[in-house]
Amino acid sequence: MCCKFENNFYKILFLCSFMRYSILAETYERLEATPKKLEKADVLAELYTKCKKEELALVVRLSQGYLGFDLGIARQMIKEVVKKAYGVSDSEVMHKFKETGDLGSVAEYFDKHRKQRSLAHKELSAEHVYETLRKLPSLSGGGSVERKIFSVAELLSNASPLEARYIVRTVLGELRMGVAAGIIRDAIAKAFSQDVKELERTFDFLGDYGKVAEQAASGKLKAEIEVGRPVRVMLADRSPGLREALEAFENPALELKYDGFRMAIHKEGNEIWLYSRRNENVTKQFPEIVELARKHLNARECIVEGEVLAVDADRKPLPFQRLSRRIQRKHDIEKMAKEIPVQMNFFDIIYLNGKNLMHEKLRTRWELLKKMVREVKGKFQLAEHLETKNLREAEKFYRYSLNQRQEGLIVKNLEAVYQPGKRVGYWLKVKPILEPLDLVVVGAEWGEGKRARWLGSLHLACKGNKEHGKFLETGKMGSGLSEEQMEVLTKKLRPLILEEHGKNVKLKPLVVVEIGYEEIQRSPKYPTGFALRFPRLLRIRDPEDKGPEDVNTLGDVERFFKIQKRASGKGKVQKAK
Ligand code: AMP
Numbered sequence: 001m002c003c004k005f006e007n008n009f010y011k012i013l014f015l016c017s018f019m020r021y022s023i024l025a026e027t028y029e030r031l032e033a034t035p036k037k038l039e040k041a042d043v044l045a046e047l048y049t050k051c052k053k054e055e056l057a058l059v060v061r062l063s064q065g066y067l068g069f070d071l072g073i074a075r076q077m078i079k080e081v082v083k084k085a086y087g088v089s090d091s092e093v094m095h096k097f098k099e100t101g102d103l104g105s106v107a108e109y110f111d112k113h114r115k116q117r118s119l120a121h122k123e124l125s126a127e128h129v130y131e132t133l134r135k136l137p138s139l140s141g142g143g144s145v146e147r148k149i150f151s152v153a154e155l156l157s158n159a160s161p162l163e164a165r166y167i168v169r170t171v172l173g174e175l176r177m178g179v180a181a182g183i184i185r186d187a188i189a190k191a192f193s194q195d196v197k198e199l200e201r202t203f204d205f206l207g208d209y210g211k212v213a214e215q216a217a218s219g220k221l222k223a224e225i226e227v228g229r230p231v232r233v234m235l236a237d238r239s240p241g242l243r244e245a246l247e248a249f250e251n252p253a254l255e256l257k258y259d260g261f262r263m264a265i266h267k268e269g270n271e272i273w274l275y276s277r278r279n280e281n282v283t284k285q286f287p288e289i290v291e292l293a294r295k296h297l298n299a300r301e302c303i304v305e306g307e308v309l310a311v312d313a314d315r316k317p318l319p320f321q322r323l324s325r326r327i328q329r330k331h332d333i334e335k336m337a338k339e340i341p342v343q344m345n346f347f348d349i350i351y352l353n354g355k356n357l358m359h360e361k362l363r364t365r366w367e368l369l370k371k372m373v374r375e376v377k378g379k380f381q382l383a384e385h386l387e388t389k390n391l392r393e394a395e396k397f398y399r400y401s402l403n404q405r406q407e408g409l410i411v412k413n414l415e416a417v418y419q420p421g422k423r424v425g426y427w428l429k430v431k432p433i434l435e436p437l438d439l440v441v442v443g444a445e446w447g448e449g450k451r452a453r454w455l456g457s458l459h460l461a462c463k464g465n466k467e468h469g470k471f472l473e474t475g476k477m478g479s480g481l482s483e484e485q486m487e488v489l490t491k492k493l494r495p496l497i498l499e500e501h502g503k504n505v506k507l508k509p510l511v512v513v514e515i516g517y518e519e520i521q522r523s524p525k526y527p528t529g530f531a532l533r534f535p536r537l538l539r540i541r542d543p544e545d546k547g548p549e550d551v552n553t554l555g556d557v558e559r560f561f562k563i564q565k566r567a568s569g570k571g572k573v574q575k576a577k
Contacts, residue, residue: 018125024062024126048187064209068280207231237423245409259405296373402432407431437532455486458477473528512550515536516538
């Protein structure tokens, strides 16, 4: 293995005039050591001022830990990389990983303790590390996993222990330095004496702090749209209810809040680019949308936005999970496009034939969009849109959206401009707070003291997916039951006891309960991988109404988890009002 790397050595662009990667690694270590944001910005500013013009953007991206695209390397693959680079076994890697919980530190450890270092070993440049990582997603087809492993292992074989730590973390997208976008922005401002607000505005148009830094260094910030280059998208705020959202605007437009994936389509002649909400280029994954956009967007140049849904053969929306398979897929794309067809629902236009439309009112943009999109029903169409201030009509539309298995409504101000990258209250999302779950009781615990004669602490399970068998535990309701409820439950549950171990009883899964909760959290404690926060008993279901066959599935729990994450943008759901 080492020889192979040595043969390749001369192909690798080392040191030369580019910044050494070790300078970045040392900077990362300093950043990790300080919790202070101001200090972090100072440390980064110092790094940026050391960069040459041609390497500034890549150094900024590397220091951000997100290169602007998914590298397509799973954690498991990194374990293989470490094994290959240092000639260690699976169990050695696992052992160290259990100790540190960080594959970066695992690589650093083996690097430090490696038996031999190649004589041809020379220092890595930041540019070489960046270029190697940049090429990873384009390695596809047969043997691509091995080639990816080889590429990263090759980097590690030439890395110092500290460099190895950060190369691995960069590949995993977890630099762990506490450097958010705001710190990068402040560092650029400091390094090149620029105004923070101006930098932010430029970022909204460029969508990449690497490019922003280049412009900042040249002294000319240009907040301009360019077809083919992603723009940061406008965001929605949450409204407490439909009535409040309608009252917020003099002239509201209501649209279905589709449960899909936001996509911007850029068109310049025959050239099409598709970007995700996070500005990842997803053009390759959706060839049928590229084709439709070429034929059915009636403009020489434009940037339009909408939500993509996965649909079944009857063009009925499917759960988001199906769509995410399309997004992640990098090969056999045509086959996948047939298996999981999609539907584009347009809701905005921000650029048309050389004109930036962001300063136009939504009313005008929507009219232009209607003229621009030649609809192909079920495939390539305008979002369902209703202009009303009437609560009854709005409620009907809201229910219609939920019946269509969509998330609710977005209520938009028809008089508002488009604000890239911002939540400024021009769009309000209205969606239900989390629905309760119907779960089956699969176990319980005898109480203590006064409560010893009652079964409490219910072990709750949802229906597993096919591969998991029947029921899967997803939480425990430890407290909050009244004595009366415990009395009723004990009566129902006692005849169902299958096994007793101390206080714990295992039950035949027959009793179904409706459970309200504050939040669904990820949890390794339960086989579903999810737990309920503050579960509370809403009612014991009548078996005629709901039996164990009717309880919610693991798929439902995952879906609710996702909805809640999106509702808050951070993973915490707003409290029920
Ligand atoms: P959230 O992700 O919950 O903040 O909601 C905003 C997201 O809803 C947007 O980024 C879009 O991906 C999605 N969305 C679905 N339907 C629409 C629509 N009609 N207008 C705007 N955004 C929509």
